[in-house]
Amino acid sequence: MSDQVLRLRPPRHRVDRRAIMWWTTRALMTTVAVTAVPAVPAVLVEPIRSWFLLTTAAVAAVGLAVTVVMPQWRYRVHRWEVTDTAVYTSSGWVWQEWRVAPMSRIQTVDTARGPLQRVFGLSSVTVTTASAAGPIEISGLDHTLATEVVDQLTETTEATPGDAT
Amino acid sequence: MSPNEEEPAGAWQGLSRLSVWADAAVGVLFTAPVAIGLTIGLALAPWAWWWAVLPVPAAVLVLAGTTYLDLLRLRAVRYRVTDERMEMRSGLIAKAYRSISRERVRSVDVAAPLYARVFGLCTVTVGTGEAAGAGGSEQLQLQFVTAGQGEQLRRELLQRGPVPEAAGEDGQSGSEGEDEELARLDPRWFAYAPATGATLGIGFGVLATLASINAQTGGEGWEWLSGRFGLPSRAEISSFIMGRLLLLVPGALLALLFLGAVVTLAVAVETWWNYRLIRQPDGTVRLRRGLLTSVSLSVEGRRLNGVTLREPFVLRSVGGAEVRAVATGLSAGDDEKTAAKSRLSPAMPGKLARKLAAALLRTTGSPFDPAPRAHPRAALRRRFTRAGTAALAGAAAAGGLAWAHVQVRGPWSGIWSSVEVETMGVPLTSGAAEGAPVWGWFAAAVLFGAAAFWYAAGSYRNLGHAVHPHHLVVRSGMAVRTTVAVERSAVIGWRITRSPFQRRLGLADVSATTAAGEGQYTATDVGLGQGLAWADEAVPDLLAPFVERVEDQDGQPERPVLP
Numbered sequence: 069m070s071d072q073v074l075r076l077r078p079p080r081h082r083v084d085r086r087a088i089m090w091w092t093t094r095a096l097m098t099t100v101a102v103t104a105v106p107a108v109p110a111v112l113v114e115p116i117r118s119w120f121l122l123t124t125a126a127v128a129a130v131g132l133a134v135t136v137v138m139p140q141w142r143y144r145v146h147r148w149e150v151t152d153t154a155v156y157t158s159s160g161w162v163w164q165e166w167r168v169a170p171m172s173r174i175q176t177v178d179t180a181r182g183p184l185q186r187v188f189g190l191s192s193v194t195v196t197t198a199s200a201a202g203p204i205e206i207s208g209l210d211h212t213l214a215t216e217v218v219d220q221l222t223e224t225t226e227a228t229p230g231d232a233t
Numbered sequence: 234m235s236p237n238e239e240e241p242a243g244a245w246q247g248l249s250r251l252s253v254w255a256d257a258a259v260g261v262l263f264t265a266p267v268a269i270g271l272t273i274g275l276a277l278a279p280w281a282w283w284w285a286v287l288p289v290p291a292a293v294l295v296l297a298g299t300t301y302l303d304l305l306r307l308r309a310v311r312y313r314v315t316d317e318r319m320e321m322r323s324g325l326i327a328k329a330y331r332s333i334s335r336e337r338v339r340s341v342d343v344a345a346p347l348y349a350r351v352f353g354l355c356t357v358t359v360g361t362g363e364a365a366g367a368g369g370s371e372q373l374q375l376q377f378v379t380a381g382q383g384e385q386l387r388r389e390l391l392q393r394g395p396v397p398e399a400a401g402e403d404g405q406s407g408s409e410g411e412d413e414e415l416a417r418l419d420p421r422w423f424a425y426a427p428a429t430g431a432t433l434g435i436g437f438g439v440l441a442t443l444a445s446i447n448a449q450t451g452g453e454g455w456e457w458l459s460g461r462f463g464l465p466s467r468a469e470i471s472s473f474i475m476g477r478l479l480l481l482v483p484g485a486l487l488a489l490l491f492l493g494a495v496v497t498l499a500v501a502v503e504t505w506w507n508y509r510l511i512r513q514p515d516g517t518v519r520l521r522r523g524l525l526t527s528v529s530l531s532v533e534g535r536r537l538n539g540v541t542l543r544e545p546f547v548l549r550s551v552g553g554a555e556v557r558a559v560a561t562g563l564s565a566g567d568d569e570k571t572a573a574k575s576r577l578s579p580a581m582p583g584k585l586a587r588k589l590a591a592a593l594l595r596t597t598g599s600p601f602d603p604a605p606r607a608h609p610r611a612a613l614r615r616r617f618t619r620a621g622t623a624a625l626a627g628a629a630a631a632g633g634l635a636w637a638h639v640q641v642r643g644p645w646s647g648i649w650s651s652v653e654v655e656t657m658g659v660p661l662t663s664g665a666a667e668g669a670p671v672w673g674w675f676a677a678a679v680l681f682g683a684a685a686f687w688y689a690a691g692s693y694r695n696l697g698h699a700v701h702p703h704h705l706v707v708r709s710g711m712a713v714r715t716t717v718a719v720e721r722s723a724v725i726g727w728r729i730t731r732s733p734f735q736r737r738l739g740l741a742d743v744s745a746t747t748a749a750g751e752g753q754y755t756a757t758d759v760g761l762g763q764g765l766a767w768a769d770e771a772v773p774d775l776l777a778p779f780v781e782r783v784e785d786q787d788g789q790p791e792r793p794v795l796p
Contacts, residue, residue: 072782072783072784073761073762073782073783074761074762074765074766074769074780074781074782075761075762075765075780075781075782075783076729076761076765076779076780076781077779077780077781079779149779151778153774153775153778154775154778154779156778156779160730162732162733163730163731163732163733164730164731164736165728165729165730165731166727166728166729166730167726167727167728167729168726168727168728168775168776168779169725169726169746170725170726170775173725173726197725197726197746197748198561198725198748199725199726199746199747199748199752199753200751200752200753201726201728201744201746201752201753204726
């Protein structure tokens, strides 16, 4: 191998910028929900209030830190690319994942949009193969773009021979 | 045999009528002792006499009811095999209709538990390999059909396209002549059966059950036994135990080992008796085994995408191994059942297991033989870091226990020993606390730390990956070393994951995803460049467009250590 080593090059496209807002909102909602667990007894229970307040502060601090850092980090990592022969994605933030699936092995392609994604005009594209390792998901795409991607994928997979297993 | 066998393909068939009798027989077997026991118990009880008359008629009523329901269920189930599909109707109230394409049939599993075999019946389970789709079960089960129907189903479902008439009708004699035998049971292999880590556990379980029975009867069980056979009383035994603690512990361990060996041996004999593995002329691999429950499993050759060589630590240390299938359509609900179903051999000598694996893969020169490529030294460093953390935790725990030990021996000794005498009858731990030195905890911690580092080095040495003409190979695991060979053409994608630690060390987990077996097979802690090169070599063109070659500026060492 001499001095040359192989590296993964990042997939060509970033996800939509609005995904940052989506991730932030999602993280904020989780933070509020989790912080409420020690916060409620902190208000109601008199004798050991200080302990509950301390826990509340700690949980809130961690949650807010994640809310600030995670979306930016994810935006730098999350990328996707669809070629004539394969789908290639990267995702995650602290733990990162790259996935490749060839067109000939794709079973189904669909879009999904939760209520929160709809607020930001976003969609997720899910690409399923026969593997138990789980589907490949490209989340945080602009809704119109997602539909186009699905159309393109469906067209290509139909044109590609193979029984997908 | 039964008239059903003469039925032309495509006609609707039902389950065997005898299955009602088989179910009823099992019902009687379970309810009769309960009913009789209750009758005797109630007759002895100081209540009105007519209580004692009730259990038997009640049991008969319940049995009649369930048998009637069973009969209705049996009438509702109909199945047929046409040229393209297998169809099944079932259900009394909620009617169900399932239809699967014969193309999708991956495996046919024919099982005959003892009570069904008495009636000449068997259960047929058809695996379809459609797990990835909607949640529903991916199996079609017929319980029970006659052995003739089962054999016919097995043959029909795994035949593709137009089959020569002769082979279809003659059945047995015509086609079995050309069967290739891959393996057959050698009774000497049963010697490997007790070589599991579970041996000790099972023996311990048996002793614990006996002890708990004694405790639940308030120690009367032992009193009764000792009164009858002139055995020493509890007080005598406890003083004997205290006097000979050093003799007792190894003695108990030996007893455990013996009990465990007996149980595991019995299980192995029941599971693997009559074991025979053959390949039929059409490529279907057929497994037969079982003493009380005879099992026959057929996997279509095309769906057998690879083989796993499994070597648990204890078995490995005596040179044994077992072979499992990596096939589509074998999954059965959860992972544990899937693993149980994919076993293709009992524990057998490693050399033979490797040979069998190569024969199953139809390759000359087993993919398991040449040493796989080693992983970078950083992978070893990662494992040492983990071992170091475990050793530190062990030392901390030892410190805590030593402190507790001093407390028990010092200020609390009187109270604790009286509590123990009250609950267990023997001042076991407080007696031991008096006898055992405090530094023992630290000696244990040192031993634990050494074991952790030994485990780390071993698990690094077991990491490996390779590419063969038709297969890719990954190996990992210390407690259970598994070597997996998967057909390169069965790889349906790649998944590369990196934790922050792996990114810092230039490592990655590179997984080949596949429809077969566990769904993905991973080269753990491989050098990123090394892993990508491996993936690119195994499945050319798939990964290539997404990989770039760069100058090695951070100089990650990719050379192997520890051969």
